[in-house]
Amino acid sequence: MSDRTNPETTRVAPPVEVHEVEEHKLGFIRRWIFSLDHKVIGLQYMFTALFFLFAGFCMILIMRWQLAFPGKVIPLIGRWLPEAMASGGILLPEGYNMLGAMHGTIMVFLGIVPLGVGFYGNYIVPLQIGARDMAFPRWNMLSYWIYFVGGVLMLSSFLLPGGPAQSGWTSYPPLSIIATSGQTVWLVAMIFIITSSLLGSINFITTILNLRAAGLTLMRMPIFVWTQFVTAVLLLLAFPPLEIAAIFQLMDRLAGTSFYLPAGLIISDQILEVSGGGLAILWQHLFWFLAHPEVYVLLLPAMGIVCEIIANGTRKPLFGYKELVGSFIFLGVMSFLVWAHHMFLTGMKPALSNFFLITTLIISIPSVMILTCLLWSLKGGSIRFTVPMMFSLAFLPLFGIGGLTGLPLGVHVTDIYLHDTYYVIGHFHYVVVTGSLIALMGGIYFWFPKMFGKMMNSTWGKVHFWLTLIGMNGVFFPMFIQGLAGVQRRLYDPTVQVHNVMVQPLNVVSTVSSWILLLAQIPFILNFFISLFWGKKAKENPWEATTLEWACPSPPPHGNFAKDPVVYRGPYEYSVPGHKTDWFPQNEPDAESST
Amino acid sequence: MDTTGNYGWWLPVQASSYAQTIDTGINVIQFAMLLMFVLWGIFFTWCLFRFRARTARRAVYKEPAHWKSWIPDGLVLAFEILLIALYGIPVWSRIMQTLPNEKDANVVRVVAEQFAWNVHYPGPDGQFGNTELSLISKSNRLGLDRTDPKGKDDIVLWNQMFLPLGKPTILHLTSKDVIHSFFVPAFRMKQDMVPGLVIQRWVEPTRVGKYEIGCAQLCGLGHYKMRGDVFVQTQEEFDRWLVEKSREQREEREE
Numbered sequence: 001m002s003d004r005t006n007p008e009t010t011r012v013a014p015p016v017e018v019h020e021v022e023e024h025k026l027g028f029i030r031r032w033i034f035s036l037d038h039k040v041i042g043l044q045y046m047f048t049a050l051f052f053l054f055a056g057f058c059m060i061l062i063m064r065w066q067l068a069f070p071g072k073v074i075p076l077i078g079r080w081l082p083e084a085m086a087s088g089g090i091l092l093p094e095g096y097n098m099l100g101a102m103h104g105t106i107m108v109f110l111g112i113v114p115l116g117v118g119f120y121g122n123y124i125v126p127l128q129i130g131a132r133d134m135a136f137p138r139w140n141m142l143s144y145w146i147y148f149v150g151g152v153l154m155l156s157s158f159l160l161p162g163g164p165a166q167s168g169w170t171s172y173p174p175l176s177i178i179a180t181s182g183q184t185v186w187l188v189a190m191i192f193i194i195t196s197s198l199l200g201s202i203n204f205i206t207t208i209l210n211l212r213a214a215g216l217t218l219m220r221m222p223i224f225v226w227t228q229f230v231t232a233v234l235l236l237l238a239f240p241p242l243e244i245a246a247i248f249q250l251m252d253r254l255a256g257t258s259f260y261l262p263a264g265l266i267i268s269d270q271i272l273e274v275s276g277g278g279l280a281i282l283w284q285h286l287f288w289f290l291a292h293p294e295v296y297v298l299l300l301p302a303m304g305i306v307c308e309i310i311a312n313g314t315r316k317p318l319f320g321y322k323e324l325v326g327s328f329i330f331l332g333v334m335s336f337l338v339w340a341h342h343m344f345l346t347g348m349k350p351a352l353s354n355f356f357l358i359t360t361l362i363i364s365i366p367s368v369m370i371l372t373c374l375l376w377s378l379k380g381g382s383i384r385f386t387v388p389m390m391f392s393l394a395f396l397p398l399f400g401i402g403g404l405t406g407l408p409l410g411v412h413v414t415d416i417y418l419h420d421t422y423y424v425i426g427h428f429h430y431v432v433v434t435g436s437l438i439a440l441m442g443g444i445y446f447w448f449p450k451m452f453g454k455m456m457n458s459t460w461g462k463v464h465f466w467l468t469l470i471g472m473n474g475v476f477f478p479m480f481i482q483g484l485a486g487v488q489r490r491l492y493d494p495t496v497q498v499h500n501v502m503v504q505p506l507n508v509v510s511t512v513s514s515w516i517l518l519l520a521q522i523p524f525i526l527n528f529f530i531s532l533f534w535g536k537k538a539k540e541n542p543w544e545a546t547t548l549e550w551a552c553p554s555p556p557p558h559g560n561f562a563k564d565p566v567v568y569r570g571p572y573e574y575s576v577p578g579h580k581t582d583w584f585p586q587n588e589p590d591a592e593s594s595t
Numbered sequence: 596m597d598t599t600g601n602y603g604w605w606l607p608v609q610a611s612s613y614a615q616t617i618d619t620g621i622n623v624i625q626f627a628m629l630l631m632f633v634l635w636g637i638f639f640t641w642c643l644f645r646f647r648a649r650t651a652r653r654a655v656y657k658e659p660a661h662w663k664s665w666i667p668d669g670l671v672l673a674f675e676i677l678l679i680a681l682y683g684i685p686v687w688s689r690i691m692q693t694l695p696n697e698k699d700a701n702v703v704r705v706v707a708e709q710f711a712w713n714v715h716y717p718g719p720d721g722q723f724g725n726t727e728l729s730l731i732s733k734s735n736r737l738g739l740d741r742t743d744p745k746g747k748d749d750i751v752l753w754n755q756m757f758l759p760l761g762k763p764t765i766l767h768l769t770s771k772d773v774i775h776s777f778f779v780p781a782f783r784m785k786q787d788m789v790p791g792l793v794i795q796r797w798v799e800p801t802r803v804g805k806y807e808i809g810c811a812q813l814c815g816l817g818h819y820k821m822r823g824d825v826f827v828q829t830q831e832e833f834d835r836w837l838v839e840k841s842r843e844q845r846e847e848r849e850e
Binding site: 093094097167168172174175178262263264265266267268269271278279280281314315316317319320345346347350351353354357358361364365368369371372373375376377378379380381382383384385393396397400401404405407408411412413414416417418419420421481484485486488489490491492493494496497498499500501502503574575576577582 | 598599601602603604605606607616617620621624625627628631632635636638639642643646647648649652653654655656657658660664665667668671672675678679682683684686687690691692708709728729731732733736771772773774776778780781783784785786787789790791792794807809810811812813814815816817818819820822
C-alpha cells in the first residue's frame with residue numbers, strides 16, 4: 001500500500017449512515033444495556049471482563065493457599081465454600097481441580113480476551129480510524145450478549161451439585177468425558193463464547209477494512225489497529241476448529257459418540273461401553289490449533305497498546321513502523337503452524353516434532369523484532385514517566401522474560417523435562433500477566449480521560465504500578481525454579497511427592513506475593529471509581545497525542561465525530577522539526593501544503 | 596531410604612544416560628536467555644536514564660534505520676539455528692526416534708490407571724503373557740491370562756519398578772482410562788500415556804538408587820498422589836531379584 005497523500009482518493013468507503021439517533025431520545029435500556037453504540041458496548045465488555053478477571057484471581061487465591069499451606073483451613077472464607085469443594089474449611093481435591101479449570105478458562109476466555117479485544121477493540125478502533133461506529137452495530141451488541149450469557153453459564157456451573165468442570169482449562173479427554181456434569185456446562189458455555197468471538201472478529205475485519213477515515217491508508221493506521229486486525233483474523237480462523245471440537249466432546253458426553261474415545265477403556269475396573277475407534281489426542285490437536293493462536297490473541301492487542309503509549313511517552317515516532325507491522329502479520333501467520341509444540345510428548349510421531357521445533361523457533365524472531373523496535377524507540381526520546389508509560393515500559397523486560405523462557409520449552413529436547421512443570425506455568429504467566437495484563441492496565445490509565453473525560457490520580461496510579469510489579473514477579477518468578485526442580489503442574493498437594501518437597505518454601509513466597517497483588521488492586525479500584533465521579537476534568541488531549549481518538553470530545557458523543565475527520569499523515573508524528581508543538585495530530589492539515 | 600538428597604533447588608541428580616545431555620541444553624539455553632536479558636536490560640536502563648524528559652530538549656524526530664538495531668534479532672536467529680542443527684534435531688533423534696535392540700534391552704510394560712502404575716515384566720522367559728480386558732479385576736489389574744504358559748513367570752508390580760544399571764530398558768507405555776504422564780525427574784524422562792496407544796520409550800539408568808515416578812498430566816482427583824518408585828540395581832542384583840520375584844508371584848498365584 002503506497003503512502004498516498006491526497007485524502008480524496010484514499011477514502012476507502014463512502015461514509016456509512018450510522019443510526020443517527022439523538023442521544024436524549026434513547027431510554028436508559030437502549031442507551032446503557034442494549035446499546036448499539038460501540039463505546040457503550042466497549043464499556044460493557046470492560047466492566048464484565050474486569051469482573052471476571054477479579055473472580056478468576058479470587059479463585060487462584062484459594063488455590064494458592066492450598067499450595068502454600070496444604071491441608072490448612074482457608075482463613076476467612078474457608079467455611080463458606082460449598083461442600084463439593086471444601087470440607088471443614090479445607091479445600092478438597094475436587095475443589096482444587098474445579099478452581100483450577102475455572103481459573104484458566106475465566107482468565108483466558110472471559111477476562112483477557114474480552115478486555116483486549118471486546119473492550120479495547122470496540123472502544124478504541126472506531127475512534128482511531130475515524131469511524132462513527134463499528135460496521136455492524138447490531139452484531140456488536142449480539143456479540144456482547146452472547147459472551148455475557150456464556151460467562152453467566154460458566155459461573156453458574158458452580159451451583160451444580162457436582163460443581164463446575166474439573167479437567168483443566170484444556171479439558172483433555174477421556175478425563176473430561178467421564179467427568180461430572182460441570183463439563184457439559186463448560187462446553188455449552190464455550191460454544192457461546194466462541195460464537196461471540198466469531199461475530200466480533202468479522203465485525204472488526206469489516207470495520208477496519210471499510211470504515212477508515214479519508215486519508216487513513218493501511219500504512220498510516222496506528223499499530224494498535226493493526227494488532228486488532230491481525231487478532232480478528234486469528235479469531236476468525238482459529239475458533240471454528242475449537243467450536244467443532246467442543247461439539248464433538250459434547251456429543252461424546254451426551255449422545256454416546258466416541259470421537260475421542262478408543263475402545264477398551266477401563267474406568268474403575270469396569271469396561272466403558274463405547275463404540276470406540278476414537279483418538280484421545282485428536283482433541284489436543286483441535287484444541288491447540290485454536291489455543292496457540294489464542295496466545296497471540298491475548299498478546300497482540302496488549303502489544304498494540306504498548307506501541308501507542310510508548311510512541312506517545314517518548315515523544316517520537318515508533319522505530320521501524322513497517323518492521324512492526326510486518327512482524328505482527330508474520331506472527332499471525334506463523335501462529336497457525338506451531339500448535340503441536342504443546343504436544344511433543346503425546347505420542348505424536350516424533351519426527352513431526354522437528355517440524356514444530358523449527359516453526360516454533362522461527363516464530364520467536366518476530367517477537368524479538370517487535371521488542372527490539374520498541375526498545376530502540378526509547379533511544380533519542382524525551383521520555384515522560386506517566387502512569388500508562390510506566391506500565392508500558394514494564395511490559396518490555398517482563399514480556400522479555402516471558403518470551404525468552406519459551407525457548408527451552410519450544411526446544412523439544414529440553415521440553416521433555418520441562419513440559420507440564422511449573423516452568424510452563426511461569427512462562428505463560430509472564431507472557432499473559434506481566435505481559436498482556438500489565439499493558440491492558442496501562443491502557444486503562446491512558447484512555448480513561450477519553451472514556452470518562454476525567455483524569456485518574458497519578459500518585460495512586462504509581463502506587464498501583466509498583467505494588468503490582470512486585471506482586472506479579474513475586475508470584476511468578478519462583479515458578480521457574482520449581483519447574484527446574486521438577487514440580488508438576490496441577491498438583492492439589494505438592495508435598496506428597498518427594499522431589500517437590502525441597503522447593504515447597506517457594507510456594508509460600510508465591511502465595512504471599514499473591515496477597516500483595518490483591519492489595520495492589522485496591523488503590524486501582526478506588527482510584528477508578530473516585531476519578532470517575534470526582535476526578536479532575538481532563539483536557540481535550542491530555543497526553544498530547546496524535547491519533548484520531550483525541551480529535552473528538554471526551555467522552556465522544558454517539559456518532560463520535562461531528563465532522564468526518566481527514567487524515568494527512570502517519571500516526572506518530574511527534575517532535576516534527578519546525579512544528580510548533582512536539583505533536584502533530586493525524587487530522588491537522590499541513591500549513592503550507594495544499595494537496 | 597531417604598532420597599530427598601537427590602532433589603534440590605535446581606535440576607535433580609542425573610540418573611540416566613541422556614540426563615546430562617538434556618541438562619546441558621537447559622543450562623546453555625538459560626545462560627543465553629540471561630545474557631540476552633542482561634544486554635537488553637542495560638540498553639533499556641541506559642535509555643530510560645539518558646532520554647528522560649527534560650525541559651530544554653525535544654526528542655529526535657526520526658531515528659535513522661541502523662544496522663545495530665538488527666543485532667538482537669541476528670544473535671537470536673544465529674543461536675536458534677545452531678540450537679536446532681547441533682542440538683535439537685540430533686539429540687531428539689537419539690532419545691526419541693531410535694529404540695535399542697529388544698535383544699540387548701530389558702523390556703517392561705507400564706499400564707497407568709487412576710491413580711497408579713502397573714508394571715509388568717515378562718519374567719525370566721522374556722515373553723509377556725496374554726492379557727484380556729475381560730479378565731481385569733481388583734486382584735488382576737492387568738487382566739493377565741493365567742492359563743497362558745508365557746505368562747506363568749510374569750511379574751506384575753504396583754507403583755514399583757526395578758531396572759538394571761547400565762543396560763537400556765524399553766518401556767511400553769499405555770493407559771487403561773485417561774491420559775497420564777510417566778515422569779521420572781532424575782532420568783529427565785517424561786512421556787504421556789495415552790489410552791488406545793502403546794508408546795515405546797527407552798531409558799538407560801546410570802546411577803544406583805531409588806528415584807521418584809510422578810504423574811505429569813492431570814488425570815483426576817488423585818493426580819497429586821499418583822506416584823511410584825524406580826529402583827535401579829546392578830545387573831546381578833536385578834537378575835537375582837527377577838528370578839526370585841517371579842517365583843514368589845507364581846507361588847502366590849498358584850495358591
